[in-house]
Amino acid sequence: MPPRRTRPVVNRALAALIEQAGWTHAATAQQVNAVAAETGERIHYDRSAVGHWLTGTVPRPEAVHAAVEAFRRRLGRPDLGPAHLGWPDPGAGPPADDPWRGDPVARLATLGEDDLLNRRTVLTAGTFTLAALSSLSNLSGISGTSARSARRARVPGPSGRPGAGDVARIRAATVAFADLDDRFGGAHARVAVAAYLAREVTPLLREASGRTRPDLFAAAADLGYLAAYMAMDAGANALAQRYYISTVRLADEAGDLLLRATALRSMAVQAAELGHDGEALALADAAASALGGHGPRRTLAWITGMRAEAHAAAGTRWDALNLLRRTENQLERAGSPQEAGWGNYRHESLEHQIGLTLTQLGDHATAARHFTASMNARRPVETRTRVLIGLRAANAYLRAGDPERAAVTALGFGDDVRLTASARVGDELRRLRAGWQRFRDSPLVAEADRAMSTGPQSTGPQSTGPLATGRAR
Known part of the structure; x- marks a missing residue:
């Protein structure tokens, strides 16, 4: 159950999407954190942060993009953008790019x-x-x-x-x-x-x-x-x-x-x-x-x-x-x-x-x-x-x-x-x-x-012949 409010909801667009998704405030924060983590971006929002978003706070750009993608996935709506969540477009996201095209x-x-x-x-x-x-x-x-x-x-190239x-x-x-x-x-x-x-x-x-x-x-x-x-x-x-x-x-x-x-x-x-x-x-x-x-x-x-x-x-x-x-x-x-x-x-x-x-x-x-x-x-x-x-x-x-x-x-x-x-x-x-x-x-x-307490050497994204052998599949 969402926490009891002391300030009114200002961002009704976001509130409506959270309701459509069937998420609690805590679940919303978890989904945004998880999507951001896929790119190595470590953010740690909780339900109180979502409460602040609903009362008018706009999160930083990486969180905006993660939230947009989280709602796209949940609702099956690839058309969603920051405006649908009641936020301005931060303009810092990746440019529209189709990896299937170009050389x-x-x-x-x-x-x-x-x-x-x-x-x-x-x-x-x-x-x-x-x-x-x-x-x-x-x-x-x-x-x-x-x-x-x-x-x-094409014709065969030179011997080099x-x-x-x-x-x-x-x-x-x-x-x-x-x-x-x-x-x-x-x-x-x-x-x-x-x-x-x-x-x-x-x-x-x-x-x-x-x-x-x-x-x-x-x-x-x-x-x-x-x-x-x-x-x-x-x-x-x-x-x-x-x-x-x-x-x-x-x-x-x-x-x-x-x-x-x-x-x-x-x-x-x-x-x-x-x-x-x-x-x-x-x-x-x-x-x-x-x-x-x-x-x-x-x-x-x-x-x-x-x-x-x-x-x-x-x-x-x-x-x-x-x-x-x-x-x-x-x-x-x-x-x-x-x-x-x-x-x-x-x-x-x-x-x-x-x-x-x-x-x-x-x-x-x-x-x-x-x-x-x-x-x-x-x-x-x-x-x-x-x-x-x-x-x-x-x-x-x-x-x-x-x-x-x-x-x-x-x-x-x-x-x-x-x-x-x-x-x-x-x-x-x-x-x-x-x-x-x-x-x-x-x-x-x-x-x-x-x-098991020490775990594997790596648990997240690293910055640092034929293979279809059913690798772990």
């Missing part, structure tokens, strides 16, 4: 440089925004002028131009960076990836021509995908969204629908983890449409599994369960697992996907068993993935009413938590520790809580 290489170069140098232009270039996903015509397939036609018009050796080096670097991500989390070595992408790869893309051009753009898309995933894992979701869009556009330049579908599928993962259920479903469906039912069965299973999770979040239970069965059938018909490659979807990835889907459907006890099976099957190098899924298993056991099983699960990977630089791991850990506080009289829970 994709120039955009990638600017994005990488801004990321590398920690420029505010990228860290506050809007939060993860639904506006970038609002035009699904961008997501359904390669559109506009055919990139492949443009490539056919990029060649197969450059492609091989980019792919080798991507595999090396991906190994660091698997072992230590996305917040570790992320700046090195941005530097390599901006300083080494984009200059090659500008000079690419001839038969090597598609391979070079595909290799760059692989690396862009890794940069996006690492940014998302580090909690820099606005930045990750831009990298994912760049990946889709590089895949289009390469004429590679498999790369496009993979990037769209991972954008669906990001949207799902941020609670944007409708957008997650649209992105997952767009990934499936990009392939049209054709492609490696492991990739098809990987995408179908994401569609199952998105349908579960959207409340279409039977569609979700039917898609899970289809995922399992596709995986059973697939050949032997690749050691690397797009859509390297294994049985342990499916176990994790089932756990996520059942969590959305409210079956926490069964979800916990699937999470545990996925965690136990992970390879030793998959430290971050094993910890993340293990924490999801512990949270599922806790929500199913078994705090001691949650504690035993958490104790099984306590040392690895401290090695992991991941905001997503930090979020899961905070959720777990908050949830089992009322069970601290159990010696086992108390021991696990102490073991």
